Amino acid sequence: xxxxxxxxxxxxxxxxxGAGMRAAIEAKERGLRVALICKSLLGxxxxxxAEGGVAAAMGNVYEEDNWxxxxxxTMRGGKMLNHWRMAQLHAQxxxxxxxxxxxxxxxxxxxxxxxILQRDFxxxxxxxxxxxxxxxxxxxxxxLQQKAVSLDIDVFMxxxxxxxxxxxxxxxxxxxxxxxxxxxxxxxxAKAVVLATGGxxxxxxxxxxxxxxxxxxxxxxxxxxxxxxxxECVQFHPTGMVWPLSVRGILVTEGVRGDGGVLKxxxxxRFMFNYIADMFKAETADSEAEADRWYDDHTAGxxxxxxxxxxxxxxxxxSEVKAGRGSPHGGVFLDIASRRSAExxxxxxxxxxxxxMELAGVDITQEAMEVGPTCHYIMGGVRVEPxxxxxSVPGLFAAGEVSGGMHGSNRLGxxxxxxxxxxxxxxxxxxADFAEGRAGDVPKLEESLIRHxxxxxxxxxxxxxxxxxxxxxxDLQEMMQTxxxxxxxxxxxxxxxxxxxxxxxxxxxxxxxxGRAYNPGWNLATDLPAMLTVSTCxxxxxxxxxxxxxxxxxxxxxxxxxxxxxxxxxxxxxxGGGFNEEIKISPEPLPxxxxxxxxxxxxxxx
Amino acid sequence: MSDxxxxxxxGDSNGGDFEEYTLPAQEGEVVLDVIHRxxxxxxxxxxxxxxxxxxxxxxCSAEINGKPRLLCMTRMDQLPEGEPVTVTPMRAFPIIxxxxxxxxxxxxxxxxxxxxxxxxxxxxxxxxxxxDVERGQEFRKCIECFMCQNVCHVxxxxxxxxxxxxxxxxxxxxxxxxxxxxxTNDRRDLVRDKAGLGMCNITKCCTEVCPxxxxxxxxxxxxxxxxxxxxxxxxxxxLGRKILRRTKRTPQEASVQPE
Ligand SMILES: Cc1cc2nc3c(=O)[nH]c(=O)nc-3n(C[C@H](O)[C@H](O)[C@H](O)COP(=O)(O)OP(=O)(O)OC[C@H]3O[C@@H](n4cnc5c(N)ncnc54)[C@H](O)[C@@H]3O)c2cc1C
Ligand code: SF4
Ligand code: SF4
Ligand code: FES
Numbered sequence: 053x054x055x056x057x058x059x060x061x062x063x064x065x066x067x068x069x070g071a072g073m074r075a076a077i078e079a080k081e082r083g084l085r086v087a088l089i090c091k092s093l094l095g096x097x098x099x100x101x102a103e104g105g106v107a108a109a110m111g112n113v114y115e116e117d118n119w120x121x122x123x124x125x126t127m128r129g130g131k132m133l134n135h136w137r138m139a140q141l142h143a144q145x146x147x148x149x150x151x152x153x154x155x156x157x158x159x160x161x162x163x164x165x166x167x168i169l170q171r172d173f174x175x176x177x178x179x180x181x182x183x184x185x186x187x188x189x190x191x192x193x194x195x196l197q198q199k200a201v202s203l204d205i206d207v208f209m210x211x212x213x214x215x216x217x218x219x220x221x222x223x224x225x226x227x228x229x230x231x232x233x234x235x236x237x238x239x240x241x242a243k244a245v246v247l248a249t250g251g252x253x254x255x256x257x258x259x260x261x262x263x264x265x266x267x268x269x270x271x272x273x274x275x276x277x278x279x280x281x282x283x284e285c286v287q288f289h290p291t292g293m294v295w296p297l298s299v300r301g302i303l304v305t306e307g308v309r310g311d312g313g314v315l316k317x318x319x320x321x322r323f324m325f326n327y328i329a330d331m332f333k334a335e336t337a338d339s340e341a342e343a344d345r346w347y348d349d350h351t352a353g354x355x356x357x358x359x360x361x362x363x364x365x366x367x368x369x370x371s372e373v374k375a376g377r378g379s380p381h382g383g384v385f386l387d388i389a390s391r392r393s394a395e396x397x398x399x400x401x402x403x404x405x406x407x408x409m410e411l412a413g414v415d416i417t418q419e420a421m422e423v424g425p426t427c428h429y430i431m432g433g434v435r436v437e438p439x440x441x442x443x444s445v446p447g448l449f450a451a452g453e454v455s456g457g458m459h460g461s462n463r464l465g466x467x468x469x470x471x472x473x474x475x476x477x478x479x480x481x482x483x484a485d486f487a488e489g490r491a492g493d494v495p496k497l498e499e500s501l502i503r504h505x506x507x508x509x510x511x512x513x514x515x516x517x518x519x520x521x522x523x524x525x526x527d528l529q530e531m532m533q534t535x536x537x538x539x540x541x542x543x544x545x546x547x548x549x550x551x552x553x554x555x556x557x558x559x560x561x562x563x564x565x566x567g568r569a570y571n572p573g574w575n576l577a578t579d580l581p582a583m584l585t586v587s588t589c590x591x592x593x594x595x596x597x598x599x600x601x602x603x604x605x606x607x608x609x610x611x612x613x614x615x616x617x618x619x620x621x622x623x624x625x626x627x628g629g630g631f632n633e634e635i636k637i638s639p640e641p642l643p644x645x646x647x648x649x650x651x652x653x654x655x656x657x658x
Numbered sequence: 659m660s661d662x663x664x665x666x667x668x669g670d671s672n673g674g675d676f677e678e679y680t681l682p683a684q685e686g687e688v689v690l691d692v693i694h695r696x697x698x699x700x701x702x703x704x705x706x707x708x709x710x711x712x713x714x715x716x717x718c719s720a721e722i723n724g725k726p727r728l729l730c731m732t733r734m735d736q737l738p739e740g741e742p743v744t745v746t747p748m749r750a751f752p753i754i755x756x757x758x759x760x761x762x763x764x765x766x767x768x769x770x771x772x773x774x775x776x777x778x779x780x781x782x783x784x785x786x787x788x789x790d791v792e793r794g795q796e797f798r799k800c801i802e803c804f805m806c807q808n809v810c811h812v813x814x815x816x817x818x819x820x821x822x823x824x825x826x827x828x829x830x831x832x833x834x835x836x837x838x839x840x841x842t843n844d845r846r847d848l849v850r851d852k853a854g855l856g857m858c859n860i861t862k863c864c865t866e867v868c869p870x871x872x873x874x875x876x877x878x879x880x881x882x883x884x885x886x887x888x889x890x891x892x893x894x895x896x897l898g899r900k901i902l903r904r905t906k907r908t909p910q911e912a913s914v915q916p917e
Contacts, residue, residue, distance in 0.1 A: 096715045157774035159791040166785030202773035233754045262709040296686020522698040566703030570755040573702025
């Protein structure tokens with residue numbers, strides 16, 4: 053083999069969504085050598101797709117809002133499985149992070165007096181989401197991208213990391229990656245590594261996630277000895293498109309409901325009124341009239357049930373469809389046409405208007421949309437120290453969707469974009485501190501291990517007769533959708549775990565055609581080990597957590613178990629693991645919340 | 659439903675040819691769906707970029723029947739029925755493989771834009787009115803699909819112009835900064851001298867292809883051209899037009915990146 057391309061850095065950041073870019077900016081501003089690595093072109097990460105907004109208790113629309121209310125909403129939305137310290141930091145720091153974006157050129161929609169406008173979203177007591185129409189993610193990613201470019205950060209785009217490297221002492225030393233355009237491998241030695249690789253949704257059939265959502269970061273972290281927590285907590289967003297089939301799963305922003313859209317069944321009934329859980333009764337309207345008053349003035353009525361947290365709404369839609377009251381293509385109706393003027397809809401929700409017009413031939417200013425749950429977000433992820441994003445592997449940090457703890461068992465809308473900013477920055481600081489404190493120059497990499505990982509990635513080329521990676525991906529997605537979907541049962545999860553073992557065998561028999569340069573079949577073959585590892589963690593966690601809580605719904609255990617509400621399920625592998633090796637899962641107590649924060653939760657809602 | 663016939667360009671920088679694929683038609687599909695079905699069956703190594711599948715990320719730009727389009731937003735039932743659909747990569751950029759082209763030129767030109775530079779943030783935050791942010795917001799809708807760059811004849815037909823011409827995507831970036839209520843950098847000499855604004859002869863081809871319907875020529879290029887001309891005669895008039903402007907910078911200062 054010829055010599056490999058190699059780079060030395062103080063900090064490498066894997067992933068260029070909001071979290072990765074924010075981390076890179078932080079580390080670069082400390083004067084360190086920083087590289088930003090991503091699988092797609094710069095600016096195309098999932099973050100660009102975020103629609104509705106970024107949650108921050110700035111109080112621009114409702115003065116009553118403050119971090120304490122945001123903290124409470126986040127904890128309740130997460131069904132108390134959140135790491136309290138993350139929820140606290142997030143609520144306290146997100147206003148500063150949003151305002152900082154303005155300093156870097158972002159142009160949010162404005163209030164009448166020229167401040168940043170905030171919109172309503174599910175689970176947030178006050179209008180709290182800073183936004184730009186329904187393309188907030190684009191604004192966020194472009195602002196960070198332009199800031200990163202102005203700092204002259206080195207960017208490696210269309211470069212996929214296949215493995216992390218660790219040293220004898222277990223600390224991280226770098227990563228092995230390949231360039232997608234050429235298929236050539238490249239190694240990075242780094243004093244610290246930040247994972248910001250986003251989510252895992254591509255393992256389900258109906259998903260809002262792109263091809264990138266294969267859980268690479270979750271998997272490489274686990275293989276390197278880091279811990280994953282609560283992987284069973286997967287968010288199914290209540291409103292994905294259901295028709296045409298080819299766009300099934302594509303997201304319809306919650307902003308539609310925040311701006312007045314309502315859910316109806318085939319009988320024209322606003323069915324959400326029938327599904328208000330006890331926990332939310334006190335703060336949810338019990339009549340249409342009251343709910344409708346609330347849109348104009350939050351003190352004139354309680355919030356509409358359409359804006360309950362996502363897990364509640366998704367389950368309700370599922371029940372309506374099961375009861376035979378669904379729409380023609382197996383969803384329910386989301387109606388804003390009869391409730392807001394065409395002009396308002398087009399101004400507030402331009403990309404939704406465009407998306408339905410172009411893809412479904414539906415004019416949302418005239419007709420209701422058909423929507424149903426779609427796999428959207430993973431709350432579980434790499435276990436981190438709240439203050440600096442450190443994982444249990446020295447030198448390895450994580451932020452954004454790949455990390456776990458912040459959102460508990462269910463994430464509130466808008467809380468991801470703010471999470472990226474708050475914890476992206478903190479992980480950037482953590483990594484910079486670590487890099488500065490690490491003695492000597494960049495760590496030495498172990499040659500033989502690098503060769504081994506490269507051979508592993510190239511293996512599919514060595515088989516002439518074997519399976520098409522797309523067939524395997526298809527079978528995995530079907531299986532996860534059926535067995536580890538929105539509603540789960542013990543026997544189905546047992547079966548899922550058996551089937552995952554069979555799929556893992558099949559990975560060892562994949563063969564790919566063609567060369568290494570920009571070969572999507574091969575690229576997918578290198579994604580599959582991560583998808584299988586992550587899917588196994590989800591299924592294991594779902595089997596162990598014998599209760600229903602947020603993004604984990606067990607038909608055989610329909611209630612939340614207060615004892616399990618104090619437990620994280622932690623997945624582990626010995627360092628140097630891989631998708632073929634066993635994953636161990638164990639229950640561990642959540643960190644204890646200080647009394648002064650507990651008091652905030654007990655306060656009665658206004 | 660009947661079959662669809664696709665003529666997809668396959669090859670790399672050394673050349674290539676069209677490959678024909680015939681598949682059963684499916685209701686409601688976009689061109690990208692058909693490409694994905696080809697990948698999943700006959701040609702797993704068919705190279706193509708995509709991410710969002712909803713016109714939001716600007717990854718899937720290509721030419722369909724010779725016209726620049728987003729693969730994910732072009733419905734099969736809107737193309738002439740019964741005729742083969744031709745899919746080729748964007749023409750103005752070097753080819754990597756199949757439908758994927760090397761768009762690094764655009765990223766290089768973006769690196770040359772001097773950063774946004776606001777005045778210090780007041781205690782209670784910046785104030786801007788909705789009407790003032792809307793001008794910039796139009797340009798910030800850009801999803802960086804680079805199709806406007808692809809159709810602009812200044813670079814499509816003249817490779818040699820690439821070093822000195824930023825292109826419509828970046829003209830809207832200059833315009834956005836220029837019209838930003840808080841910006842204090844003056845990039846007018848830069849946009850004229852180094853970004854090649856003068857080479858644009860307002861053919862409007864860029865505006866026609868923009869999937870975000872940004873009025874690139876009318877709302878960005880023409881006003882920029884006017885301002886650049888103004889700058890030669892009457893800097894005071896220009897100064898007055900900027901809201902909240904504090905200090906004017908020289909182009910040399912403007913090209914220095916702020917912290
Ligand atoms: C359609 C949609 C709408 C949404 N709307 C909202 C909203 O309104 N509000 C909100 O708060 N949240 C929203 N979300 C959720 C939110 O957008 C995501 O959770 C968030 O953007 C994740 O950001 P991230 O930085 O963690 O990762 P991502 O943005 O997913 O970026 C991951 C990065 O990692 C890179 N990467 C992955 N694997 C590798 C590898 N092996 N090697 C190299 N690079 C790799 C990718 O290329 C990418 O650059 C939405 C999500 C979707 C899909
Ligand atoms: S109007 Fe100018 S920038 Fe746009 S395509 Fe024509 S020459 Fe190029
Ligand atoms: S201006 Fe329009 S055509 Fe040009 S890159 Fe942006 S979105 Fe694409
Ligand atoms: S895939 Fe994102 S614009 Fe087409």
